[in-house]
Amino acid sequence: MGELLSHLQLGLSVAGSPVNLFYCLVGALAGTLIGVLPGLGPVTTVAMLLPITYYLDPTSALIMLAGIYYGAQYGGSTTAILVNMPGENSSVVTAIDGYQMARKGRAGAALAVAALASLFAGCVATFGLAGAAPIMAKLVLVFGAPEYFALMVLGLVASIAMANGDPLKAIAMIALGILLSLVGTDPSSGLLRMTMGIPELVDGVDFVPLAIGLFAVPEILANLRAPQEHGVLQSKLKDLWPNRKEASRAWPAAVRGTIIGSVLGILPGGGATLASFISYTTEKKLSRYPKEFGQGAVEGVAGPEAANNAGAQTSFIPLLTLGIPGNALMALLAGAMTLHGIQPGPLVMTSNPDLFWGLIASMWIGNLMLVVINLPLIGIWVSMLKIPYRLFGPALLVFCCIGAFSVNNSGFDVLMMMAFSLLGYAMMKWKFEAAPLVLAFVLGPMMEDNLRRTLLLAHGDASVLVTRPISAGILLVAVAVLVLLALPAIRRGRKAAFVEET
Template identity: 55%
Template sequence: MELLISNLALGFSVALSFENLMFALLGCVIGTAIGVLPGIGPVATISLLLPITFGQPATTAIIMLAGIYYGAQYGGSTTSILLNLPGEVSSVVTTLEGYKMARKGRAGAALATAAIGSFFAGTVSTLLVAASGPVLTKVALSFGPADYFSLMLLGLIISAVLAQGSVLKAIGMVVLGVGLGLVGTDVQTGQQRFTFGIPELSDGIGFVSIAMGMFGIAEIILNLERPESRNVLSSKVGSLFLTKEEWKRATPSVLRGTVLGSLLGILPGGGASLAAFGSYMMERRVSKFRHEFGTGAIEGVAGPEAANNAAAQTSFIPLLTLGIPANAVMALMVGALIIQGIQPGPRMVEAQPDLFWGLIASMWVGNLMLLVINLPMIGVWVKLLQVPYKYLYPSILIFCSIGVYSINNNVFDVYQTLLFGIFGYLCSKLRLEPAPMLIGFVLGPMMEEHLRRAMLLSRGDPYVFIDYQTRPISTVLLAISAVALISMLLPSIRKGKDKALAE
């Protein structure tokens, strides 16, 4: 306990420095703004802002990017409640009850419920990150190369299992991401692979180019082809104070959402969206007022909003302790750390204590900032909703191009980003999720490195991965991966058999 307190004291000394405080505030404001503005999202925004992190210290850059992520979870509720239009995927559920509350004149109460629930969940889940981080780090230090390979394989499989749409398409995107991650020069042999004689690919495909293209540029193209319709609620927001009855109903939902979101956020491929949907379904089952769902039940706002913010915070646990990204945003965080020359994983606590504990402390600071930013400034966010997208996207494209070019001062990176932008647009049309591909791109080179190490240490014996006596962790992880893969493919196999029998 004393060690935890001393570590948190170190974290707050880092987080409360003027520079980190300002960048945490900047991240929270940007996160809230992109959460409010429909059609942008934290993944696209963080990928667009990666170039500006190069000139900043690693701790400052990660604090800002983290603020954007959990800030978007706060801001997304504003559009969901006032416009019936989710600014962020995890806020889709909030539209079901939040907008109905607004139509009944309780928009202020819905916004206050979302902000207070998010603040409480963020505070509790950050405490969970602080408490569990060092424990999991000690466990992870016992991992060998075979264990790490099996863990990363499990992460890829679960990211495909939890992806929306076709399972086979998700697996295909994971494999494509791993393949793209292997482009460049082989570290051990020095041989170039998959470069097709293009010198610029000798160092591999740029992480910023693929992230910015697949999420940033592709999202802009998709937004331009959609008809823009934003009918902001014409009536007054109303009082932000909840009645005694609303407090009584919302409090248990916030507690349940916090617990569920904290657990689901840790799962690879889970994150805020899964937590929000899961919380809403749970509230519909356990609430005493389930008959009010669909007409403006406050439980349908309190639970999901607490869950998505809790999940946003706890998704940092596998990133900081194991170096495994739980979702697309965490994959971007891994990329940002690697760009800064930091390898995320269990040794980061010892090697980079300022970054580890500074980031955790900044989450508390950021949650307090977001509470202040969101409630008193609702009028500002409502005005921001009225800005037409046609005035936003040109500046985004210009900033994007300058940012990509400034990394290596090479126009090839701009062309590469544009190419991935077109590919990302085509993937959206074909209902191919880019998130599994990005996770595969990040984990692919790491998997290869640990696979080679494991094979060298075992002198080429492949049984090192499934030998329960010497590597029990690897064996268990591979067994879980197999079960997850079978459970994922089984419905498709049964469907195919039923179709064949019907014919």
């Protein structure tokens, strides 16, 4: 415990510096804004901001990007409650009862419950992150190359399980991501692979144009094609605090939501959205007033909001301890770390303790900032919905082009971004998800390196992967997940769950 407190003291000193406080505030504000605006999610925003982080200190960059992620959970609840339009997928459930509370004149109470539940969950989950991460990092230090390779295989299989839609499409995206990660110079032999005679591909496909092209541009184009108008709730906010009955029903739901979100956030492919849906289902089953759900039950706001924020915090654990991003946004953060020459994984804690503990401590500070700045600025956030998307959509496209160019000052990167934009838009139309592709692209080089080292140490004998107990156990879990996905009952259940989610 004493060692943990000293590490947290180090983190608070790093996160509390004026520069890092500024970037934490920028991330929290930007996250709230993109959470408020439907169609502009944290993945899209982080993808667009990756070029900016190239010029920042790594700690400041990650603090800002992390603030965008958990800040979006706060912003999404504001519009979900006030205008029945979730700014984030994880706030879809909040809209069910939050908007009904607003229609009954309890909008202020619903917003306060959402903010306080998120604050509680964020603080508790961050403390859990601080305690669990060092333990997991020490455990994985005993892993060798076979275990790391097996762990990455499991991460990719988990991304198939959590992908929305046909698992075969997710597998295809993983294969494409691995192929793209292999483009460039072979690190062992020095031979060129799949460069097609293009000199700019000698160093491989750059992560920034890939991320912007697959996530940001297609999302902007889709929103430009179908701009949405929202009717803003006209009633004034009053009683910006839950009454005694609402508070007594909200706090147990917030505690349960925190537990659910903290556990599911650790799982690859879990995160905020899945946690909020499971929390809502749990609260409806446990409630003494199940008929009130859908009519303005306060538990339907407190539980999911606590769950999505806790899931957002603990989803950093696989990235920081195992080096495996559990979802698309974590893959982008892993890309941001590699841009600065930092390898995600257990060694981050020892090689970059300022970054590791500073990032964790900034989450406490950021969650406090979000509560302080969100409730007074509710009117401003809602008024943002009145701005037609056609006014700032083209500006975002220009910003994407500038960002792709600025990293290497290369027009080729802009062309690459355009090519990936066409691919991303086609994937969106044909229901292929970009997240498995990006996860495979990030993990591809690490998988190749660990597989190569495994085969070198075993003199070319690949059976070492199934003769070592830990790697064999991890691969067995991955195979079991694939078998379960192939079962008709599981496939029908996944399809029904995703239809309900959308």
